Amino acid sequence: MKLSKSICLLPLLAASAFAQSAPPAWSAGGIDFGGLVDGYYNFNFAHPVSQNNGYRNFDFKANQFSLNMVKLSASHDADPVGFRLDLGFGKAFDAINSVDPVGRGGNDYIEQAYVTLKPAKGNGLTFDFGKFVTSAGAEVIETHANFNYSRSLLFAWAIPYYHFGARVSKPFGNWTAGVQVLNGWNNVQDNNSGKTLGLTSAYVTPKVSHFMNYYVGPEHALGAVGGTRHLFDTTLAASPSDKVSLYLNLDYGLDKNKITQKGDSWYGIAGAIKYSPTAWFSVSPRLEEFIDDKGYATGTIQKLKEFTFTAELKHSKGFLTRAEYRRDWSNKAVFEHGNEPGSVKNQNTILVGIIAYFGK
Numbered sequence: 001m002k003l004s005k006s007i008c009l010l011p012l013l014a015a016s017a018f019a020q021s022a023p024p025a026w027s028a029g030g031i032d033f034g035g036l037v038d039g040y041y042n043f044n045f046a047h048p049v050s051q052n053n054g055y056r057n058f059d060f061k062a063n064q065f066s067l068n069m070v071k072l073s074a075s076h077d078a079d080p081v082g083f084r085l086d087l088g089f090g091k092a093f094d095a096i097n098s099v100d101p102v103g104r105g106g107n108d109y110i111e112q113a114y115v116t117l118k119p120a121k122g123n124g125l126t127f128d129f130g131k132f133v134t135s136a137g138a139e140v141i142e143t144h145a146n147f148n149y150s151r152s153l154l155f156a157w158a159i160p161y162y163h164f165g166a167r168v169s170k171p172f173g174n175w176t177a178g179v180q181v182l183n184g185w186n187n188v189q190d191n192n193s194g195k196t197l198g199l200t201s202a203y204v205t206p207k208v209s210h211f212m213n214y215y216v217g218p219e220h221a222l223g224a225v226g227g228t229r230h231l232f233d234t235t236l237a238a239s240p241s242d243k244v245s246l247y248l249n250l251d252y253g254l255d256k257n258k259i260t261q262k263g264d265s266w267y268g269i270a271g272a273i274k275y276s277p278t279a280w281f282s283v284s285p286r287l288e289e290f291i292d293d294k295g296y297a298t299g300t301i302q303k304l305k306e307f308t309f310t311a312e313l314k315h316s317k318g319f320l321t322r323a324e325y326r327r328d329w330s331n332k333a334v335f336e337h338g339n340e341p342g343s344v345k346n347q348n349t350i351l352v353g354i355i356a357y358f359g360k
Contacts, residue, residue, distance in 0.1 A: 025359030034359020048336035057156035078118035086111035138249035158251035160185035194218035227256035264296035
């Protein structure tokens, strides 16, 4: 199941330093360009024969060098009409678009593609139409805008990547409210006749911010025995000082059966801290638990947990390296050890990632 998000501004709290140190966007004819190159080496101590890390998102491949993402963005701020187009390829783009139920096709290389209308007298009212990343979650698709290199279990298993449809948002002082009408989760072309409704809320101040998102709608293919899917997502973020940022993210999902009215649920909690003693170095521990009590999300009834510790070096504007240790564990033997899949209850990995980026 399943990322620059619309109203989800959490990365900005942790990444004001990113914005200051990133090279500016290239501009031509009123269009701003940005981009990034993101790759890594991952080592799994269990030496899985499949060379795959279990339950990971984007840092899938073990014991090898991998290209996570190459991306190029073009945008024009609404005046009153604008647009955004994000194109790219790599393992991340493969993962994002592979879950579309109607197939991939030309969608393979598109992260976002939408037009924006912002009326001059609308007092901040903004309307978008097209394909855009979800507002849910505490992390985004672009690695450098997160605390850690690897994505959380909640990012991987609790929320969607993107939507196709229309959204509108309106600021009221520090609070911004939004409504979205969508084809569904991770699909450009709808797989049923219903629509998903998204309600978003963002209260943002310099020190503390709170985000809430609720998605509800039919997500099963026509003819399937399925009911309504619900997702409640909330994140509390804080930046008590220039050196410390933190967040706490909670997700709860429910997919109801229209016959029994009972449902499959999944839920979890994640928290992370970013401490930057200098302008060029930071550390970020993260701890979380994800409970898949019916096996709906991961395919196994289990309780997954993970701990990640990330160290970051900013070498120059728009260029950084991250070194990361991560331990995942479950109450079930679901991880691969050597040539024995599903034989152990944990996996340990180390990773080094390099990211170069510019613009927005």
